[in-house]
Amino acid sequence: MMKTALLVMVHGSPRPQSNGAMFDVVEMVKARGTFDFVTVGFMECNEPTIPEAAAQCVEAGAGKVIAVPYFLHSGSHVADDLPTLLEEARGNYPDVQWLMGDYLGRDELVADVVAQRVREALV
Amino acid sequence: MTHAILLFSHGSVLCGAxxxxxxxxxxxxARGDAPIVEAxxxxxxxPTFEAAFEKCVARGATQITIAPYFLIAGYFVKVSLPPKIAAMSEKFPDVEVKVAEALKTHEFLADAIVNCANRxxxxxxxxxxxxxxxxxxxxxxxxxxxxxxxCPLRPVPREG
Structure with a gap:
């Protein structure tokens, strides 16, 4: 059975503690067991880098890697930099299928999270 | 009382972002989280934060909740935003303003990652x-x- 890995692609921050909330969300995804392997890769500032995280997925035996941008907007990172990194991964590991998922901000559930934060502010 | 939600974000150099x-x-x-929702x-x-705030007021808002569209409340939410809110509150003293938390951690964000992977x-x-x-x-x-x-408006580089 082919293994599928999830690679969460994150911008990164000069303040590493800023990544805490994201890591908590990724732990929730891991706990669901939807993917055989789950890892995080950073574009800037933090480690592992996205190419390092891609290598981890291959080492874990993934035949397919789905990389999801943990980004709220569709700027040039989502539309250019991240596809380029995944094309490079495909060049390095051509036997693995590399796919890029939608970016976080496009999912309708984000509206539910915003709505809940608004309700909390009104209490 | 008419409630408005003002989604506050950083902005991008890429037109359309x-x-x-x-x-x-x-x-x-459309789904009724508030009768007025602006960005x-x-x-x-x-529009700028200020222009969006004024649009909420022009549409009849008497209470505005500012919802930072950020993964976490960093510099832009904690440092850049408060003086802008203070300036708008001075301009519109009858409007009640609240500030919501950033998205932070939520089970729905984990669901959203799985949904994004499926697309x-x-x-x-x-x-x-x-x-x-x-x-x-x-x-x-x-x-x-x-x-x-x-680029539709400037398909060739600027002079000089």
Whole structure:
């Protein structure tokens, strides 16, 4: 059975503690067991880098890697930099299928999270 | 009392990058999270935070909840936003203003990651986003497409 890995692609921050909330969300995804392997890769500032995280997925035996941008907007990172990194991964590991998922901000559930934060502010 | 939600975000140099937030505002207003939902930006994109705040007031808002569209409350939420709120509160003293938390951690964000993975495409397909950006062109000199054939308003580089 082919293994599928999830690679969460994150911008990164000069303040590493800023990544805490994201890591908590990724732990929730891991706990669901939807993917055989789950890892995080950073574009800037933090480690592992996205190419390092891609290598981890291959080492874990993934035949397919789905990389999801943990980004709220569709700027040039989502539309250019991240596809380029995944094309490079495909060049390095051509036997693995590399796919890029939608970016976080496009999912309708984000509206539910915003709505809940608004309700909390009104209490 | 009429409640408005003002989605506050950073903004982007890429023309069209703010569309995600306008879509979110339209969806939240349509489903009734508040009778008024507007979006405003700190930098680059329009409308500005101030213009969006004024639009909420012009539409009849007496209570505005500012919802930072940020993963966590960093510098832009903690340092850049408060003086802007103070200035608008001085201008509109009868409007009650509250500030919500950033998105932070939520089970729905884990669900959203799984949903996003289910919509995966070949990496190069995501470059289509760059192709739709010119639809929202405002001749922003910092946009990566400005001065290229893809830019509708400035298809050749500026002189000098």
């Amino acid at each position: 703010g569309e995600t937030l306008f879509e979110l505002a339209r969806r939240m207003e 405003g930006f700190l930098n680059y994109s329009e 995966a495409l070949e990496p190069e397909k995501w470059r289509d986003i760059l192709n739709t950006a010119p639809k929202f062109c405002r001749d922003n000199p910092q946009c990566p497409l400005n001065g290229t054939p893809q």
